[in-house]
Amino acid sequence: MARTQPEVTTSVGEVPRPRHLPAAFTAVELADRLWAPRQRVVRERTVPFLYGQMEKIGTIEALEVTKPPGPLAFPYRKNNTSTSVMYWDSDIAKWIETASYTLATHRDPALDALIDDIVARIAMAQEADGYFNSFFQRREPAKKWTNLRDWHELYCLGHMIEAAVAHNQATGKTNLLDIVRRHVDLVARLFGPGEGQRRGYCGHEEIELALVKLSRLTGEQRYLDLARYFIDERGRQPHYFDIEARTRGADPADYWYSTYHYNQSHVPVREQDRVVGHAVRAMYLYCAMADLAAETGDARLLGACRRLWADLNDKRLYVTGGLGPSEHNEGFTTDYDLPNETAYAETCASVGLVFWAHRMTLLESDGRYADVMEQALYNNALSGLSLDGERFFYDNPLASRGSHHRWTWHRCPCCPPNIARLMASLGSYVYSTAPGELAVHLYAESNARLEVDGVAASLKQTTNYPWEGTVELAVDPAMPIEFTLRLRLPGWCRSATLAINGQMLDTKALTERGYACLRRRWQSGDKVTLTLAMPVERLYAHPDVHADQGRVALKRGPIVYCVEAVDTSAPPHRLALPRDEAVTSRLEPDLLGGIATLSGTALAAEPVDPALYRTEPWPARRVPFKAVPYHVWDHREAGEMVVWLREA
């Protein structure tokens, strides 16, 4: 049903790049020791656990819109009159999306029936005109569409669209899809440039990318048009949120954040060049911008994406792939402002960055994007989910004094189903295809059933990545066929070797924008061997990152490490790693699900003197330490943690 895919260029002379489409999440079976167990735990533990939590706090019961509402489980916040209860529908939607992904690979009649039951409740609640939102219907029926700025109404629908798409793809059912399409039709009647229509868009972006997904699934142009309308309208003057505020009798100036940077509507999106405001909203917006650039060939949208990408990556991204340092706006602040102990770096924001980076990767065929996708995925995003699948980080600081822990629930439980849906659909991030091309973006032991130019092709990855750097790829097309196999050469890797069927290749000559491009007539039995040198690296932050000056982060492959108190005999804040001290890696299959750890010796200042200040440096002793991947911290004895170690 897919429409014709335009190519996109933004500057004269730029070679159009073939637009890649991701592998279906059902087409890839992960068999590695990192992601596969996480997918299993999401399926077996997180999905039932999240459902139980939603039942417990009332999220499920809230769907009974004809019953009188009970007391508000979470009170309205003082400043912006919002409450997390108003986006409970989105929690349900992300749960359905996650559950659907798991169903696609692991049949589970009870889960299937449970989803259908929820869908039936939603169907019961849906109004004749297509409207469905449990919060507004049950609690605030008079306030529908009166506060798009703060009240997440289209955001909830957006997530329900994503759920419906996943549910349809996983099960073939249309029960939820039909519901959301009727709601979207209502929205399309209500919003637009026509007479009597509202010029609005949602304060929390999400529906835009969801509408593109719906358009891709259904082949319907009108969904894409609606997404584009929302994107084009955003930030235009006169400003819709001003008009809307006045319409409901409020003063537009009485906005808790003061400016519309918070929701990226301060200027039209094509004029934006700095990542600002709430980080999750920003990521979802940029996803939709990339989607629309891909769908429509809109060079100005792609140009804005590239500028925003550069701004994020050059000035506002944690080494862990976290983003949005401030709790105040759950988002961005100023250039190079990346405090460690108070880093907000919300799990959802990193998940959103994975979404955006994935879209940019497919659109641009440029490894820089996939590098960041990998960085966010393996570090800040994965950190959000405990090994047992039932505890979650909302914020992901890069240093802790020992009191920051994963929680089992949160006032705003957006992160658990967000990391869960990413885990459950991770296969589609690994591979993509385009006419005459097949690309490998991530390395993980797996089996994939893909198709190039209409010919089925299996791909089997054998590797212990990310703990070891050797990857074997067995390519198995149904018939011999010429195509380009694009293999990502990670930006962190300074030495990669490639062989086909034992024959060494000139990697450098084959490399184009971060991908080795192996064009040949592939046939069954072909085997590619990629070896990525994976030494322990020290990373140094830009001189304007205050918090990291004089400090060093340890990284090996895509994995950022941290030192926890349990792994040293001196508190981590006392350690300084000598500049020339060797740090070595070691596989520890029995530790924290099987990881590579780093080991070294640091200098630990010794408080030999009770004085608070003295005129000589404190003496130091040599202290062995171990570092573990940041994403598994806080699984053992509680204590201090640091990512950025001082360097001596």
Next chain:
Amino acid sequence: MARTQPEVTTSVGEVPRPRHLPAAFTAVELADRLWAPRQRVVRERTVPFLYGQMEKIGTIEALEVTKPPGPLAFPYRKNNTSTSVMYWDSDIAKWIETASYTLATHRDPALDALIDDIVARIAMAQEADGYFNSFFQRREPAKKWTNLRDWHELYCLGHMIEAAVAHNQATGKTNLLDIVRRHVDLVARLFGPGEGQRRGYCGHEEIELALVKLSRLTGEQRYLDLARYFIDERGRQPHYFDIEARTRGADPADYWYSTYHYNQSHVPVREQDRVVGHAVRAMYLYCAMADLAAETGDARLLGACRRLWADLNDKRLYVTGGLGPSEHNEGFTTDYDLPNETAYAETCASVGLVFWAHRMTLLESDGRYADVMEQALYNNALSGLSLDGERFFYDNPLASRGSHHRWTWHRCPCCPPNIARLMASLGSYVYSTAPGELAVHLYAESNARLEVDGVAASLKQTTNYPWEGTVELAVDPAMPIEFTLRLRLPGWCRSATLAINGQMLDTKALTERGYACLRRRWQSGDKVTLTLAMPVERLYAHPDVHADQGRVALKRGPIVYCVEAVDTSAPPHRLALPRDEAVTSRLEPDLLGGIATLSGTALAAEPVDPALYRTEPWPARRVPFKAVPYHVWDHREAGEMVVWLREA
């Protein structure tokens, strides 16, 4: 009128130390280039400026208690139902105290009349039973004595007592003194262990030390008894603040700070051994404890003072003499928690530390206390007042990105008159006397008219301290007399030489607890020369002060330095000072009132690469920098400031 002064010992075999009394503030004329200009600016600018501000915001008009109150200038705070308006009387009191000190040395009939006018208004307002508090009388007459925990009622009286004492000492007048004595008599009837009396004490300590002052001035034991009652009662169970809350129909548990650590009433004061809670309150309490130990010989009170002193100095004091790192409680947090950029370090808290350290100095004749008095005075406290006397720091961070500035007024304007009254009375901190002893605690060019064992003795200090380390003391008794001249040898000084009339002395042999003790028959014309080596020192913080690891503070003599952006070609956060790099000092008479600056060369990391992270350290260039005394920062171009420079 002074009562007999007991000696205090706390352990068996401890030699009782003679108790020193400070010089009268009228007896010392400062003639130096640091304090004397500050005293002048307080007299000529700050006193009229503060009066003008109080007129402008309504503090003065608020004394008209029979008129209906206007709208509350500052609304009640959400958590503790307090508003700074409820302690406006204390602002007036501190202003009267400051103005009185200036009157004592510089007659000013208009100012004298202005004070009398305010006193007349207070007299008009005072009720028949002695009560006076403009806030309660005008706004909340039904709430008198109902919330000692939060509402500062006795605190205001305490400051009015201090004002009355200073006013009486400066002018000989008793108009204000009579008013406060009548009020104190009422308080003594209302509070106490007797039947029908309240067992309470103030949530914000202050009246206790004021009552001791009043007792000393009047010779009345009953004021001392009341102070002692408040001190003894504090923190006893059943807890008065619990009882009081229930009495007014509130739940004691519904206290914004949760525990009574906030106001140091969590346990009886003699059992306290950690500095906790609101820092200003803590300092005022400890002052009163030291006062009572001095007045009554209470060894357990002195023991508590010593333990609290050690806790503060070993674990909770900024290198600038600032204290109380947290804005949340305007006070103390955990051991070694001394963040720089977010340091609260309220000016009032440092002023309070000067008060406490002064009392401990006089009580213990131990230079350790005077060292801290000097540290707080020259750095965090002095920082609170601008060179022009009309701008003030409330909080005193040790690092700034350039947006922290002195303000001309504040919601809670407690600091301006606090630093002003300290400046105006500073002479009395320089000298003290005891039977057979005369002590010099601070060095500053000055003339003093003192008395030892009934014999008048002038003392003339000639020095350019704190910028140079040579001090000449001309001792001029009215007749030859034997006494011990105690000269403080600052703890920061590693090499001091002493001579009398050109004859070198064995400094070490004469030194006792931080003071060189020169016992001889002094006669007119005797001259002591003290030379304190004053090299630039690097200070290193205890290994558990997270924020300062890998960093160094520059200090010379008592002065802590900082680097401001205006004095380097690279932003201060990029600088790292090599361990062996020389830092030199230089007098700059024309800069910022005349100071010694430090100069050196640091390494500045250069952002030669737009990357946010790289695997090699950024290259560095050598950058000259200048450092200025912390107390004069933020007087030139706005920009970054750091006290703790990284060390390379």
